[in-house]
Amino acid sequence: MTESHTNTNPTTNLTDSKQIMSPSLLQSLIPVVFLFLFLLSILIFKGASAINEWSPVVLLSSAAVSLMAVSNRLIAGKQEILSGLQRSSRQILPAVVILFFIAILTTTWMLGGIVPTFIHYGLNVMTPTTFLMAACGVSACISVLIGSSWTTIATVGVAFMGIGKVLGFSDPWIAGAIISGAYFGDKVSPLSDTTVVASSSCGVNLFTHIRYLMFTAGPAMGIALIVFLTEGLLKAHAPAVASESGLLDMLHSQFNITPWVLLVPGITFMLIICRLNTTLTLAISSGLGVVSMLLTQPQLPFGIEFFNQLWSGVSFNTPDESFNNLVSTGGILGMLPTIFLVLSAMIFGGVMIGTGMLKRIADEITRRLHRPSEIVGATLGSGLMLNSCTADQYLSLIIGANMYRGVYEKSGLEARLLSRSLEDSISVTSVLIPWNSCGLTQSAVLGVPTLVYLPYCVFNYLSPLMSFWMVSVGWKLRNKISERRIRLIPAGWQKSDRD
Numbered sequence: 001m002t003e004s005h006t007n008t009n010p011t012t013n014l015t016d017s018k019q020i021m022s023p024s025l026l027q028s029l030i031p032v033v034f035l036f037l038f039l040l041s042i043l044i045f046k047g048a049s050a051i052n053e054w055s056p057v058v059l060l061s062s063a064a065v066s067l068m069a070v071s072n073r074l075i076a077g078k079q080e081i082l083s084g085l086q087r088s089s090r091q092i093l094p095a096v097v098i099l100f101f102i103a104i105l106t107t108t109w110m111l112g113g114i115v116p117t118f119i120h121y122g123l124n125v126m127t128p129t130t131f132l133m134a135a136c137g138v139s140a141c142i143s144v145l146i147g148s149s150w151t152t153i154a155t156v157g158v159a160f161m162g163i164g165k166v167l168g169f170s171d172p173w174i175a176g177a178i179i180s181g182a183y184f185g186d187k188v189s190p191l192s193d194t195t196v197v198a199s200s201s202c203g204v205n206l207f208t209h210i211r212y213l214m215f216t217a218g219p220a221m222g223i224a225l226i227v228f229l230t231e232g233l234l235k236a237h238a239p240a241v242a243s244e245s246g247l248l249d250m251l252h253s254q255f256n257i258t259p260w261v262l263l264v265p266g267i268t269f270m271l272i273i274c275r276l277n278t279t280l281t282l283a284i285s286s287g288l289g290v291v292s293m294l295l296t297q298p299q300l301p302f303g304i305e306f307f308n309q310l311w312s313g314v315s316f317n318t319p320d321e322s323f324n325n326l327v328s329t330g331g332i333l334g335m336l337p338t339i340f341l342v343l344s345a346m347i348f349g350g351v352m353i354g355t356g357m358l359k360r361i362a363d364e365i366t367r368r369l370h371r372p373s374e375i376v377g378a379t380l381g382s383g384l385m386l387n388s389c390t391a392d393q394y395l396s397l398i399i400g401a402n403m404y405r406g407v408y409e410k411s412g413l414e415a416r417l418l419s420r421s422l423e424d425s426i427s428v429t430s431v432l433i434p435w436n437s438c439g440l441t442q443s444a445v446l447g448v449p450t451l452v453y454l455p456y457c458v459f460n461y462l463s464p465l466m467s468f469w470m471v472s473v474g475w476k477l478r479n480k481i482s483e484r485r486i487r488l489i490p491a492g493w494q495k496s497d498r499d
Contacts, residue, residue: 023070025364028357031066032389035348038062043451053337055435056344059391063351070355084354088346088392094279096339101282102154102445103335108289109155110314110329111306113297114264116255118159119166120248128167128235132228135160135174136181136459140221142269143185147192148278149431150438152182154445155265155285161446162327168235175448176456177228183428184221184459188213194427197394201401202419209423212416216424216466224458250323254316256296264288330444338444345391345435352389361385362403369407376421376471379404380464383425384433392437393430397422417471424467428460 038058042050067081109115126134139160143152157178164174186192188210199209251257268285276284293300300306313331316324352358365382369375382403386396400422408418430438434450443450454461 028360035062059344059348063348081354085350088350104286112289112292113255119162122163132177136177139181140185144189147189149182149186175453180459220462379421380425424463
């Protein structure tokens with residue numbers, strides 16, 4: 001049964017002189033349940049690797065189910081649906097442009113000899129014992145300095161994938177180490193846009209937010225590094241799956257390996273430090289990759305064949321199949337399915353917002369919360385739900401802050417606890433959801449399906465668990481209402497009152 005809005009409700013809207021009604025909880029849950037049941041059936045009958053292929057169908061079908069669920073009632077008019085789509089598109093469409101330039105960058109950096117040079121030096125320095133831990137640590141450091149997990153993964157992450165494969169590690173382990181490090185760095189960096197959005201949406205000072213965040217992020221990252229080191233120690237006793245010297249010889253036969261090409265990532269790093277627009281940075285870096293190719297790789301063809309490689313990707317036809325796989329890229333054509341998936345996610349998120357279903361679910365969750373552990377647990381769970389429904393971490397952070405700000409204030413909980421809980425449940429888990437813009441992007445860049453690398457992203461799934469455990473034991477948890485009451489009680493009465 002639907003509930004009509006009255007004039008006291010600020011969400012009342014009129015469309016064609018008719019009163020818009022809010023959807024019921026049952027109606028709001030229909031598309032969400034449909035989405036997860038559809039995905040579950042794909043997992044059972046097709047396997048995890050089919051999720052990316054089927055996700056557009058799942059998302060668009062769920063959006064259609066959402067519209068059908070409200071079609072026979074005055075719940076959402078055309079204007080509300082368009083407003084929801086506009087809100088979703090403002091957050092997600094910029095990612096499409098970024099994906100386009102990432103596809104170009106990975107191709108030009110490969111043809112320019114930049115990634116092969118990274119692989120060459122990495123193989124000469126790293127050992128199987130320390131590789132995963134080093135990949136995680138280096139990705140974290142770079143991400144802290146530049147404030148971008150996407151850029152970190154698209155550059156050094158791609159190089160680490162190549163090095164790790166040669167050292168005998170499976171793709172999911174390598175991707176898990178890179179993503180764990182990159183998202184830790186992004187999360188605690190003052191240069192990160194998600195960190196700024198989370199703190200500002202909750203009204204928390206940026207550095208106060210980061211310091212409080214370290215109580216959960218630090219232990220989670222420490223455990224992740226131990227896990228990756230342990231796997232490295234186990235791998236050190238396993239037989240090698242590839243000949244490093246043979247691969248190095250093949251790299252030298254196809255590319256001119258020179259330290260001069262490392263000027264390109266160096267300049268890219270400086271552009272990021274200067275906080276140049278992400279799209280412009282990727283465009284300039286791609287152009288530098290072309291310059292590097294012309295100056296250092298004259299043996300590679302230019303002209304029409306080069307533009308064909310930008311479109312369809314780089315491929316080599318050598319007797320060494322492992323080398324061919326290592327240096328191949330998908331190009332713009334290989335990124336198109338991901339872009340289509342992002343647009344499908346945008347439509348689903350926009351419809352859920354426009355119909356009011358997302359707000360109805362949120363209202364139902366927040367009105368039942370009382371204890372700190374319940375409130376934080378609900379915040380963490382809602383973060384995962386928002387990541388699934390909106391398919392965008394920025395939109396999820398803003399909606400989550402609006403959902404829970406009043407609940408935290410009423411319960412006397414600090415705003416920094418809310419901002420930390422949102423980061424722990426949204427910023428780092430977005431990459432674990434196959435149809436979220438983060439999961440889609442990193443899966444495409446690293447060439448590993450989201451659900452395949454998910455179990456190995458140790459830091460990402462430990463963060464929400466660590467956040468819930470911390471509040472359950474009361475670590476660094478302050479209740480402002482209790483403190484105000486204690487200050488109002490005369491000093492001589494405080495002990496007996498506590499007793």
